[in-house]
Amino acid sequence: MTETLSQLRRIATNPTLSFKQKEHALAVAAENMLPYVLLDAETRAALDARIICDMYEGNAPYKPRYVLPDYGMVLKNGSAHLELPKPATLDEAINTLQIAYHHVPSVTGMPVFIGHLDALLLPFCDGVSDDELYRKIKLFWRYIDRVLPDAFLHADIGPTDNRVARAILRVDAELQQVAPNLTFLYDPEVSGEAMLRLCTDNIIACSKPHIANHPIHREVFDEPGYAIVSCYNALPLRGGAASLSRINLKKVAEASAGEADFLDVQLPRYVDLNARLMRARIDYLFRQSGFFDGNFLVEEGWIDKDRFTAMFGIFAMAEAVDHLQDLAGRTGRYGHDATANALGHRISARLAELVDREPMEHVWRGGAMLHAQAGLSSDAGTTPGVRIPYGSEPDPVSHVQALLPHHRHYLSGVSEILTLDETVRANPEAVFQLAKGALQLGFREFTANVAGNDLVRVTGFMIRLSDIKLYNAAKGSRVNTTALGAEAADTVHILERKPRVVGLELMAGSGV
Amino acid sequence: MSDGIAAVSKFLTWSVVDGPGNRFVLFLQGCNYRCVTCHNPHTIGVCSDCGACVAVCPSGALTKTGRKVVHDPGPCIACDSCLAACPTRANPMVRRMTVADVLALLRRNAPFLNGLTVSGGEATLHLDFLIDLFTAVRAAPELAHLTLFIDSNGHLPAEGWQRILALTDGVMLDVKAFEPERHRRLTGVGNDLSLASAKLLAEAGKLYELRFLLIPGETDRPEEIAALADLAHELGPETRLRLNAFQHHGVRGPAAGWPAMPRDGVEAAAAVLRAAGVADVAVPSVWLP
Ligand code: SF4
Numbered sequence: 001m002t003e004t005l006s007q008l009r010r011i012a013t014n015p016t017l018s019f020k021q022k023e024h025a026l027a028v029a030a031e032n033m034l035p036y037v038l039l040d041a042e043t044r045a046a047l048d049a050r051i052i053c054d055m056y057e058g059n060a061p062y063k064p065r066y067v068l069p070d071y072g073m074v075l076k077n078g079s080a081h082l083e084l085p086k087p088a089t090l091d092e093a094i095n096t097l098q099i100a101y102h103h104v105p106s107v108t109g110m111p112v113f114i115g116h117l118d119a120l121l122l123p124f125c126d127g128v129s130d131d132e133l134y135r136k137i138k139l140f141w142r143y144i145d146r147v148l149p150d151a152f153l154h155a156d157i158g159p160t161d162n163r164v165a166r167a168i169l170r171v172d173a174e175l176q177q178v179a180p181n182l183t184f185l186y187d188p189e190v191s192g193e194a195m196l197r198l199c200t201d202n203i204i205a206c207s208k209p210h211i212a213n214h215p216i217h218r219e220v221f222d223e224p225g226y227a228i229v230s231c232y233n234a235l236p237l238r239g240g241a242a243s244l245s246r247i248n249l250k251k252v253a254e255a256s257a258g259e260a261d262f263l264d265v266q267l268p269r270y271v272d273l274n275a276r277l278m279r280a281r282i283d284y285l286f287r288q289s290g291f292f293d294g295n296f297l298v299e300e301g302w303i304d305k306d307r308f309t310a311m312f313g314i315f316a317m318a319e320a321v322d323h324l325q326d327l328a329g330r331t332g333r334y335g336h337d338a339t340a341n342a343l344g345h346r347i348s349a350r351l352a353e354l355v356d357r358e359p360m361e362h363v364w365r366g367g368a369m370l371h372a373q374a375g376l377s378s379d380a381g382t383t384p385g386v387r388i389p390y391g392s393e394p395d396p397v398s399h400v401q402a403l404l405p406h407h408r409h410y411l412s413g414v415s416e417i418l419t420l421d422e423t424v425r426a427n428p429e430a431v432f433q434l435a436k437g438a439l440q441l442g443f444r445e446f447t448a449n450v451a452g453n454d455l456v457r458v459t460g461f462m463i464r465l466s467d468i469k470l471y472n473a474a475k476g477s478r479v480n481t482t483a484l485g486a487e488a489a490d491t492v493h494i495l496e497r498k499p500r501v502v503g504l505e506l507m508a509g510s511g512v
Numbered sequence: 513m514s515d516g517i518a519a520v521s522k523f524l525t526w527s528v529v530d531g532p533g534n535r536f537v538l539f540l541q542g543c544n545y546r547c548v549t550c551h552n553p554h555t556i557g558v559c560s561d562c563g564a565c566v567a568v569c570p571s572g573a574l575t576k577t578g579r580k581v582v583h584d585p586g587p588c589i590a591c592d593s594c595l596a597a598c599p600t601r602a603n604p605m606v607r608r609m610t611v612a613d614v615l616a617l618l619r620r621n622a623p624f625l626n627g628l629t630v631s632g633g634e635a636t637l638h639l640d641f642l643i644d645l646f647t648a649v650r651a652a653p654e655l656a657h658l659t660l661f662i663d664s665n666g667h668l669p670a671e672g673w674q675r676i677l678a679l680t681d682g683v684m685l686d687v688k689a690f691e692p693e694r695h696r697r698l699t700g701v702g703n704d705l706s707l708a709s710a711k712l713l714a715e716a717g718k719l720y721e722l723r724f725l726l727i728p729g730e731t732d733r734p735e736e737i738a739a740l741a742d743l744a745h746e747l748g749p750e751t752r753l754r755l756n757a758f759q760h761h762g763v764r765g766p767a768a769g770w771p772a773m774p775r776d777g778v779e780a781a782a783a784v785l786r787a788a789g790v791a792d793v794a795v796p797s798v799w800l801p
Pocket residue numbers: 568569570571572573574583587588589590591592593594595605
């Protein structure tokens with residue numbers, strides 16, 4: 001008890017956390033004073049050894065991990081619960097969304113998804129001039145960054161080339177804000193290359209947007225579709241993800257006698273244990289927490305209880321492959337050697353097959369979706385998802401070629417962060433061609449950082465390098481994720497990523 | 513040489529500084545200049561299989577097999593000891609590649625590429641190989657989107673250019689110096705061919721970029737910059753000029769002790785050129801601290 005109390009005191013008196021950040025951290029600590037959801041002994045042991053990991057989501061899951069509301073409902077119908085009339089003008093629509101965001105639960109305490117903004121706002125733009133639209137988006141963007149300052153907060157645009165998407169890209173490059181994170185859903189048949197070029201030019205300006213391979217994602221999801229949220233998770237719209245648990249592949253490899261033992265014995269064992277962990281947590285959410293009962297989000301059709309998936313995460317592929325290579329007496333390293341890369345691809349294929357065999361009650365389509373998990377700031381000695389270790393990445397083309405065969409297996413998201421050196425600023429055509437090639441060959445997501453940008457990606461969220469410097473000088477930061485970025489920078493050396501940064505998801509106990 | 517084979521010192525699937533867009537760059541071994549300021553001196557010579565490098569290799573990657581020195585990339589730790597030991601500025605790690613080998617690499621990476629740039633050494637020393645390679649690329653429908661560039665010092669007579677130019681989209685031409693004696697001192701060779709090539713390429717509409725390396729006290733002198741401006745005028749108003757700055761990276765011999773070209777000196781030269789009416793002057797986009 002004294003330990004718990006002193007933990008609470010440390011949060012309450014932490015000079016670098018804001019009032020809001022403390023409130024959230026205290027709530028997480030309180031939840032964790034409850035007993036953990038009921039686990040069998042074998043699952044418990046694997047969790048305690050952190051071979052499987054619950055992302056420190058909390059002992060008593062009382063909200064889904066990610067909620068992706070269908071904001072079209074509140075724009076179309078207004079909200080009886082919130083006493084909001086149906087909006088008629090662009091100002092009213094934006095205002096309605098701003099109100100809606102405050103009622104969306106998530107693991108971070110801030111929404112991870114704020115809508116397919118162009119599709120939502122276009123119907124309100126008739127008679128609005130381009131200049132007015134630009135000014136209104138600019139205010140909207142400022143509101144998001146100042147009121148909901150969380151880098152996991154994600155807006156989607158595309159696949160069409162339209163006025164709102166263009167205004168958003170213009171404002172995003174101009175303001176260089178951490179929030180919102182942004183994904184363009186690219187469809188070569190619909191978006192057009194001019195739009196792709198605009199996106200890659202924006203990447204050079206501010207390392208955003210992230211570009212999703214829309215045709216590939218679309219075929220995974222039924223109506224009303226999907227959204228890319230948080231750290232590049234592809235999830236059902238009007239639902240989301242109930243929970244995310246992950247396997248540390250490095251630890252599984254260390255428990256294996258060799259490749260055959262890994263693929264045929266240890267991996268099946270830990271897939272089974274991770275699935276048990278997920279079932280226990282999801283069961284608590286659906287049958288005990290009461291989250292969906294009497295919830296106006298359900299009643300007004302923003303979310304549908306049947307559209308929450310379970311994210312089956314894995315990470316440390318690189319370390320697992322290198323360890324298995326060592327056991328086999330081979331020197332080739334993951335990301336650089338064809339034999340090592342092929343071993344990685346076999347592991348992904350095996351994982352997809354094993355996860356497919358695990359039924360899950362309550363969740364969308366009755367099964368979990370494989371996810372290359374982008375990491376926690378506390379992960380040391382491991383590389384996010386299936387990525388190549390920080391600082392050892394090959395050139396961007398070899399990088400994409402090495403990881404491409406993984407992508408088809410990770411239906412709920414996989415992302416690499418390609419680091420481009422500053423010379424690309426003088427040659428934006430090259431970034432365009434790189435993105436086009438990657439998407440054409442089946443990369444699910446294209447994400448890049450350009451060296452020299454203040455705004456960089458840490459595993460999946462955006463941070464400002466200047467904020468990290470301030471935070472480390474103990475001044476605190478307005479933005480929630482800076483603490484994670486700073487922690488990740490110290491623990492997992494993300495700033496060593498060749499020119500700069502990328503990658504992580506979050507701090508234990510908060511979100512994403 | 514040719515018969516469809518060339519000595520390749522290196523290739524890249526990602527380069528953003530060798531022409532427009534992302535380019536596959538093929539570096540061919542051997543040069544007809546002997547630049548004292550060369551950043552890649554190990555690309556100059558042609559291997560004589562003397563074996564001097566075999567003894568210094570710490571990993572056993574080099575062996576003398578019959579008359580040939582053979583490199584095995586497996587154990588090689590990329591320490592470059594062999595490069596330092598070579599008396600002829602050659603490279604035992606050079607591989608012999610056929611046109612078909614290069615085509616296979618281009619096909620594998622085609623979706624990521626805007627084009628192919630052949631560099632060196634001096635690319636035009638391998639003229640027959642260039643012709644065979646470019647002809648094969650032009651004949652491959654899945655490579656139709658690639659533009660074909662040559663990076664050259666221009667030491668090739670007009671007859672040589674006539675053989676390759678129809679297959680080529682653009683040439684990046686390095687002029688090393690204007691004053692003939694300086695050029696000879698810096699490169700070992702006169703500059704008449706190089707200057708004639710600049711004019712020939714510009715007239716043919718194939719001069720993509722004229723490059724000039726600024727070396728303190730040598731090529732940054734006012735008379736050199738003035739001559740550069742004159743040449744740019746003569747070549748036409750659309751001439752793209754790229755100024756590079758001499759740095760020590762890779763340089764061997766006395767030039768390693770010369771001062772590096774400072775940023776403000778490059779900016780000053782660029783300002784003089786712009787004032788003289790050269791519209792398109794590029795300077796390095798990245799400066800090493
Ligand atoms: S770089 Fe040269 S010397 Fe070094 S290991 Fe490789 S072959 Fe041997």
